Amino acid sequence: MNAWVLLLGGLTVWAIHFFLLYSFASLFPGQEIARILTLAATAPALAVDALLLWAAAGRAFQTDELDRWVYDVSATGAALSFIAVIWQALPALLV
Amino acid sequence: MNSETGFDPELLNRFPTSEERPKGEVEELNRIWAAPSGWARLTVVNNNYIGIFYTGTAFLFFLLAGALALVMRTQLALPLNGILPQETYNQFFTMHGTMMMFLFAVPMMEAIGILLLPQMLAARDLPFPRLSAYAFWAYFVGGLSFFASLFFGLAPNGGWFMYPPLTSITYSPGINADFWLLGIGFIEISAIAGAIEILVGVLKTRAPGMTLARMPIFAWAMLVFAGMIIIAFPAVILGTLLLEFERALNWPFFDAARGGDPLLWQHLFWFFGHPEVYIIFLPAAGLLSMMVSTFARTELVGYHLIVLAILATAFISFGVWAHHMFTTGMPDLSISFFSAASMAVSVPAGIQVFAWIATFATGRPRYNTPTLFLLGALITFVMGGLTGVMVALVPFDWQVHDSHFIVAHLHYVLIGGAVFPMFAAFYYWMGMTSSRALSERLGTWVFWLMFAGMHITFLPMHLTGLMGMPRRVYTYLPESDWMATNLISTIGAFTLGAGILLFLVDLARNFRFTVEDDAGNVYGGGTLEWLPTGLYSTRSIPVVRSRSPLWDDPNICEDVEKGRYLLPNAPTGHRETIITSPLRAEPQYLQIMPGPSPWPLLAALFTAGFFVLLTIQAYTPAVISGVLTIPCVLRWLWETDRPVAVRTADVGAGIRLPTYVTGPSTHGWWATIILLIVVFMIFLMTVFSWFFLYGIHPRLWSAPDNLLSLVPVLGGYGAAAGLLFLGRHLLARTKSTHWSPATQILLAAIALVAAFGIDLWSWRESALDPELSAQAALTFAFLSQQGLLVAITAIMALYLALRNARAMITRPRNTTFDVVFLFMLYTAGQGSVTAVLTRLAPAGFPA
Ligand code: HEM
Numbered sequence: 001m002n003a004w005v006l007l008l009g010g011l012t013v014w015a016i017h018f019f020l021l022y023s024f025a026s027l028f029p030g031q032e033i034a035r036i037l038t039l040a041a042t043a044p045a046l047a048v049d050a051l052l053l054w055a056a057a058g059r060a061f062q063t064d065e066l067d068r069w070v071y072d073v074s075a076t077g078a079a080l081s082f083i084a085v086i087w088q089a090l091p092a093l094l095v
Numbered sequence: 096m097n098s099e100t101g102f103d104p105e106l107l108n109r110f111p112t113s114e115e116r117p118k119g120e121v122e123e124l125n126r127i128w129a130a131p132s133g134w135a136r137l138t139v140v141n142n143n144y145i146g147i148f149y150t151g152t153a154f155l156f157f158l159l160a161g162a163l164a165l166v167m168r169t170q171l172a173l174p175l176n177g178i179l180p181q182e183t184y185n186q187f188f189t190m191h192g193t194m195m196m197f198l199f200a201v202p203m204m205e206a207i208g209i210l211l212l213p214q215m216l217a218a219r220d221l222p223f224p225r226l227s228a229y230a231f232w233a234y235f236v237g238g239l240s241f242f243a244s245l246f247f248g249l250a251p252n253g254g255w256f257m258y259p260p261l262t263s264i265t266y267s268p269g270i271n272a273d274f275w276l277l278g279i280g281f282i283e284i285s286a287i288a289g290a291i292e293i294l295v296g297v298l299k300t301r302a303p304g305m306t307l308a309r310m311p312i313f314a315w316a317m318l319v320f321a322g323m324i325i326i327a328f329p330a331v332i333l334g335t336l337l338l339e340f341e342r343a344l345n346w347p348f349f350d351a352a353r354g355g356d357p358l359l360w361q362h363l364f365w366f367f368g369h370p371e372v373y374i375i376f377l378p379a380a381g382l383l384s385m386m387v388s389t390f391a392r393t394e395l396v397g398y399h400l401i402v403l404a405i406l407a408t409a410f411i412s413f414g415v416w417a418h419h420m421f422t423t424g425m426p427d428l429s430i431s432f433f434s435a436a437s438m439a440v441s442v443p444a445g446i447q448v449f450a451w452i453a454t455f456a457t458g459r460p461r462y463n464t465p466t467l468f469l470l471g472a473l474i475t476f477v478m479g480g481l482t483g484v485m486v487a488l489v490p491f492d493w494q495v496h497d498s499h500f501i502v503a504h505l506h507y508v509l510i511g512g513a514v515f516p517m518f519a520a521f522y523y524w525m526g527m528t529s530s531r532a533l534s535e536r537l538g539t540w541v542f543w544l545m546f547a548g549m550h551i552t553f554l555p556m557h558l559t560g561l562m563g564m565p566r567r568v569y570t571y572l573p574e575s576d577w578m579a580t581n582l583i584s585t586i587g588a589f590t591l592g593a594g595i596l597l598f599l600v601d602l603a604r605n606f607r608f609t610v611e612d613d614a615g616n617v618y619g620g621g622t623l624e625w626l627p628t629g630l631y632s633t634r635s636i637p638v639v640r641s642r643s644p645l646w647d648d649p650n651i652c653e654d655v656e657k658g659r660y661l662l663p664n665a666p667t668g669h670r671e672t673i674i675t676s677p678l679r680a681e682p683q684y685l686q687i688m689p690g691p692s693p694w695p696l697l698a699a700l701f702t703a704g705f706f707v708l709l710t711i712q713a714y715t716p717a718v719i720s721g722v723l724t725i726p727c728v729l730r731w732l733w734e735t736d737r738p739v740a741v742r743t744a745d746v747g748a749g750i751r752l753p754t755y756v757t758g759p760s761t762h763g764w765w766a767t768i769i770l771l772i773v774v775f776m777i778f779l780m781t782v783f784s785w786f787f788l789y790g791i792h793p794r795l796w797s798a799p800d801n802l803l804s805l806v807p808v809l810g811g812y813g814a815a816a817g818l819l820f821l822g823r824h825l826l827a828r829t830k831s832t833h834w835s836p837a838t839q840i841l842l843a844a845i846a847l848v849a850a851f852g853i854d855l856w857s858w859r860e861s862a863l864d865p866e867l868s869a870q871a872a873l874t875f876a877f878l879s880q881q882g883l884l885v886a887i888t889a890i891m892a893l894y895l896a897l898r899n900a901r902a903m904i905t906r907p908r909n910t911t912f913d914v915v916f917l918f919m920l921y922t923a924g925q926g927s928v929t930a931v932l933t934r935l936a937p938a939g940f941p942a
């Protein structure tokens with residue numbers, strides 16, 4: 001099961017982060033607090049992504065073909081998620 | 096190599112074996128897997144047949160919906176044309192859009208999956224053949240009845256997304272809208288049945304050694320496709336349920352005057368509707384990936400990036416639904432979040448496109464009809480993607496919303512992302528099901544007519560839209576400047592139609608369905624579906640050692656055919672396949688599979704009857720038809736979950752696998768959990784609706800007056816859960832008497848019924864009236880779901896008792912018992928949350 005957690009970890013972080021952002025913007029429409037909460041949720045999301053990246057990349061040098069593949073995909077996914085989370089939060093600074 | 100299940104991977108190195116197989120094994124396989132003939136052919140469950148029926152039906156709906164499109168285009172060719180009156184035009188675009196999306200695109204992908212997956216994974220069949228048969232027949236009957244509504248002028252006319260209040264009883268008083276709501280709700284059930292089949296199939300029936308890293312991309316795509324259906328479709332099921340309740344019972348979910356909100360529908364619909372687009376695109380992209388590799392004669396470049404892209408698309412596509420609602424006045428910040436996500440979702444699609452281009456660049460490509468369709472798909476899809484990024488930009492969308500620009504955009508993505516790939520796949524995989532391949536010469540014509548027709552129709556349509564022509568209008572004025580582009584579009588549509596007609600000619604000339612002497616691997620693909628097969632799929636199930644086994648091991652076809660791999664015979668004398676573990680595909684056990692049966696067919700007929708009769712308001716016959724479904728389903732299940740005489744069987748090279756396994760590693764357990772996720776998603780969407788409506792009209796909500804009833808309700812559900820665990824405990828103790836575990840389950844069912852009864856009664860006694868407020872209406876929507884679950888569990892408990900009385904419940908554990916246990920436990924849980932939520936949340940209702 002651990003393999004699935006890693007494989008889907010980065011993307012799950014993105015999804016949770018997205019739904020938090022959507023809830024903040026809907027709960028506090030047009031209020032400053034929505035932006036602050038957005039930034040507050042972004043920091044831990046990025047931290048978890050970094051953690052996932054570290055966990056997966058650190059183990060990517062395996063002899064077992066499947067393990068190597070899983071860590072490889074997971075690390076790329078976490079990196080992708082890291083960028084996507086920043087992108088997703090940008091409107092709070094720009095709009 | 097590491098192991099996932101404790102199975103020693105070294106054992107697989109014994110294959111291929113070298114000794115001769117005894118005579119008569121192939122005959123035995125043929126006998127066991129034979130399809131019934133004559134009229135009994137209708138009861139067939141083999142994936143080859145169901146797959147081809149399914150594909151054929153989906154293609155039929157494509158043709159019918161396409162014919163509607165041509166009539167619409169004829170109407171729009173000239174201003175003030177008189178071919179279609181306004182009302183008929185409304186019905187036509189609604190039927191065209193709805194059929195294309197619900198009856199063609201999604202079922203077609205599911206159909207291709209059912210046809211190809213078992214062969215691609217080298218399984219004997221998908222794990223629940225009777226479920227596939229049920230899904231197909233439900234879809235076939237339901238779809239045809241839905242289409243027939245057109246001939247009575249009763250077809251729905253509210254557009255494929257059926258927005259209220261236009262579709263509420265005030266503005267759509269006829270039963271047209273009900274056809275949509277009940278018909279589509281029903282088709283979704285069939286889609287979900289297929290998705291469960293595909294999910295469990297891909298995770299649990301892959302050939303040994305086919306790890307996640309060696310799975311064909313199409314299998315990855317279908318895995319994600321099915322997962323997305325499980326998460327997305329419940330939203331539209333709930334939506335159709337609520338709107339039907341509103342229309343039939345006057346419960347105001349979408350009526351702003353009584354605390355509802357029409358935007359709730361839009362949220363529910365698009366939470367399903369946008370992922371739907373990717374549900375259609377991902378399998379098509381999976382097909383493209385497979386073909387690109389074959390045609391370029393090299394391994395796919397960036398396999399792991401493509402897998403990641405497929406997964407990323409699935410996740411991100413759930414965060415973009417509100418881009419269909421940019422003009423509804425949502426808060427700026429929310430809109431921007433959806434806009435950002437909508438732009439992000441194009442990145443994974445881009446990754447796939449670049450991987451395909453790279454594969455072509457590094458390989459030695461061949462040019463033939465499927466390659467043409469493949470390149471046509473690429474170009475068209477990329478163009479649709481570009482206009483997609485344009486409409487993801489909010490100000491641009493405000494400009495073109497609801498205009499023909501959108502019609503052009505959506506057809507570029509759908510035709511480029513699904514129709515052209517499908518035609519490529521038809522040509523490519525035809526050799527698997529037909530004794531003759533399709534004609535290359537005609538195929539070139541088919542392609543160019545379709546490709547040219549597509550662009551002639553839809554490229555000028557962007558302009559028509561930018562010049563201001565709204566979508567969904569049945570005509571326009573001569574002064575409007577929209578004449579030239581409309582005429583060109585119509586000419587293009589008929590060119591496209593001519594291409595499809597030519598394809599039909601080719602089909603008639605060359606398509607000859609067969610299982611045994613197929614035309615074979617015309618294009619030289621490297622994956623397992625090109626192994627020699629019969630109705631039993633492959634003679635023996637190969638050990639997979641790479642992503643393209645047929646390219647890497649030139650002997651594999653012969654070895655498989657000579658029975659030198661796993662399961663070269665039928666050791667139990669029944670239909671069977673090897674269940675493997677989800678990550679590494681290590682053999683776990685032999686699954687005994689059911690054979691042909693009329694019961695799934697009858698169950699499908701009665702379910703369809705229920706929905707169709709309900710639509711035409713024949714309530715008594717509807718209920719009778721619905722009730723008749725129950726014995727059919729139970730009868731079909733009755734023959735399953737039976738241990739066979741041999742406890743373990745030799746699957747070749749001295750490897751023995753058990754023939755009956757229970758618990759969390761089994762296919763039955765997985766299917767139950769997935770079904771419960773569907774139920775939970777419907778519930779979760781209701782919870783969303785609850786907080787959404789509360790957020791819009793908090794002042795219209797009031798605190799309920801039946802708080803005290805919470806005690807007996809929770810007590811009842813708690814008692815049910817306790818009894819369930821007790822029953823499970825007793826079952827494991829082999830010494831206990833014949834009746835006791837099933838008795839606990841019956842008692843648990845009684846506790847569930849009692850708890851639900853008290854809950855319902857307390858609400859009926861309370862001051863809340865579901866016709867007067869959305870709060871009360873939603874409370875009763877929660878209760879309706881709970882009531883349905885409780886009724887199902889009651890039937891399950893009786894069924895279990897019946898099996899127990901026939902001594903069919905194995906000890907210490909039993910799959911049927913586990914399934915009932917899980918379902919009832921879940922029901923107790925959802926009932927408790929329902930009871931608490933409806934009474935206590937949102938905390939401290941302002942009075
Ligand atoms: C065969 C070529 C096709 C032609 C000529 C065509 C033509 C049309 C036309 C004329 C409309 C109505 C435009 C309006 O008045 O608003 C339309 C709408 C639509 N089409 Fe197609 N179409 C084709 C294929 C497809 C395919 C393959 C799909 C999906 C897989 C599709 C999905 C839709 C949808 C979803 C709508 C919107 C319906 C609505 O407004 O409710 N079409 N199409």
Ligand SMILES: [Cu+2]
Pocket residue numbers: 368369372415416418419
């Ligand atoms: Cu969308």
